Amino acid sequence: MVVLAKPAALEQISLLRTPEPWETLSGVPAVDLSGPDAAGHVVRACERLGFFSVVNHGVPAGVVDRLEAEAVRFFASAQADKDASGPADPFGYGSKRIGRNGDMGWLEYLLLAIDRDALSDSMACPAASSALREAINEYVVAMRWLARTVLEMVAEGLGVSPRGALADMVTGDDAASDQVFRLNHYPPCPLPLPPSCSVTGFGEHTDPQLVSILRSNGAAGLQVALHDDGGRWVSVPPNRDAFFVNVGDSLQVLTNGRLKSVRHRVVAGSGLKSRVSMIYFGGPPLAQRIAPLPQLLQAGHGSLPLYREFTWGEYKKAAYRSRLGDNRLAPFEEPPVAAAAHHHHHWS
Numbered sequence: 395m396v397v398l399a400k401p402a403a404l405e406q407i408s409l410l411r412t413p414e415p416w417e418t419l420s421g422v423p424a425v426d427l428s429g430p431d432a433a434g435h436v437v438r439a440c441e442r443l444g445f446f447s448v449v450n451h452g453v454p455a456g457v458v459d460r461l462e463a464e465a466v467r468f469f470a471s472a473q474a475d476k477d478a479s480g481p482a483d484p485f486g487y488g489s490k491r492i493g494r495n496g497d498m499g500w501l502e503y504l505l506l507a508i509d510r511d512a513l514s515d516s517m518a519c520p521a522a523s524s525a526l527r528e529a530i531n532e533y534v535v536a537m538r539w540l541a542r543t544v545l546e547m548v549a550e551g552l553g554v555s556p557r558g559a560l561a562d563m564v565t566g567d568d569a570a571s572d573q574v575f576r577l578n579h580y581p582p583c584p585l586p587l588p589p590s591c592s593v594t595g596f597g598e599h600t601d602p603q604l605v606s607i608l609r610s611n612g613a614a615g616l617q618v619a620l621h622d623d624g625g626r627w628v629s630v631p632p633n634r635d636a637f638f639v640n641v642g643d644s645l646q647v648l649t650n651g652r653l654k655s656v657r658h659r660v661v662a663g664s665g666l667k668s669r670v671s672m673i674y675f676g677g678p679p680l681a682q683r684i685a686p687l688p689q690l691l692q693a694g695h696g697s698l699p700l701y702r703e704f705t706w707g708e709y710k711k712a713a714y715r716s717r718l719g720d721n722r723l724a725p726f727e728e729p730p731v732a733a734a735a736h737h738h739h740h741w742s
């Protein structure tokens with residue numbers, strides 16, 4: 395039997411995007427971590443957009459630069475060497491294919507599991523040099539600190555106690571949390587594109603975890619959808635010196651929808667310089683129960699639970715069966731009537 399491989403050129407064309415106007419978001423909220431009322435700014439940005447940048451974070455530039463240099467070196471190594479560390483299932487080196495269910499993007503990546511504060515020993519990844527591993531380990535320590543700081547500020551800003559209630563789910567040391575680290579490389583598209591056309595680098599989606607912390611080189615491409623404006627897409631101006639924080643689905647549920655997970659995507663055009671991004675995904679232990687925090691459902695907040703409880707393990711399993719762009723929270727939403735009945739039951 396002859397099995398016809400899909401020609402590479404066709405794969406490229408299926409990623410072509412028709413012209414679509416978008417604009418640059420001049421007002422990406424920037425939170426000065428050491429400024430006054432940082433917690434209030436974090437919460438307001440997460441309510442409005444589910445996305446903000448962090449400046450004056452104190453993460454040494456050397457830690458970031460070392461990782462960027464090693465990531466560039468990794469992606470520049472021989473294709474056969476990179477392929478020996480793939481395919482990503484889910485961890486390892488991947489090219490164009492995202493997840494298991496047919497999603498494609500114009501990128502290559504390295505997806506890695508983190509155990510506590512370092513790369514998992516189970517990551518058999520021959521292409522990753524020891525210099526890359528060390529740079530990742532050093533960077534992950536900084537991202538755990540930043541994730542903890544942001545989640546403590548969210549708790550503080552929402553009046554949730556203890557202050558570590560959310561942060562401990564990701565960086566607590568009593569149970570092994572589910573952290574993932576990803577390096578993405580978006581090469582410039584080699585095909586001449588029709589004017590104002592672009593290619594899909596990473597298709598639109600929300601991240602399933604509590605928070606993701608993203609940093610990229612100076613290349614543009616990241617876009618986010620505005621909640622308060624019909625999901626209009628806006629480009630995020632690149633900033634090499636900032637970290638971008640995404641609210642994930644789990645934090646949306648824990649806060650009963652008060653903080654919103656942000657839909658985001660990466661687009662690439664021809665002739666753009668290549669984009670390298672590094673993302674830390676902060677998820678809880680598999681057995682962690684995810685449900686609206688009781689403190690956010692108390693009288694005064696006036697809210698009914700909008701989601702039914704699930705474990706992170708259940709959510710993750712469902713996520714890996716879904717397509718990238720799916721609304722993964724929909725199956726866990728409480729129908730408004732059931733939510734009301736549930737509420738009534740408590741008070742009768």
Ligand SMILES: C=C1C[C@]23C[C@@]1(O)CC[C@H]2[C@@]12CC[C@H](O)[C@@](C)(C(=O)O1)[C@H]2[C@@H]3C(=O)O
Binds near residue numbers: 493497574600602675
């Ligand atoms: C299509 C998929 C890729 C993804 C797993 C999934 O089935 C749906 C969620 C995707 C996502 C998005 C955020 C992160 O990049 C990621 C690692 C994650 O935790 O969920 C990816 C998954 C992946 O690339 O394996």
Ligand SMILES: O=C(O)CCC(=O)C(=O)O
Binds near residue numbers: 576596601610658659
């Ligand atoms: O590479 C980027 O800039 C964003 C990628 C992303 O959203 C993801 O990997 O989940």
Ligand SMILES: [Fe+2]
Binds near residue numbers: 599601606
């Ligand atoms: Fe993402």
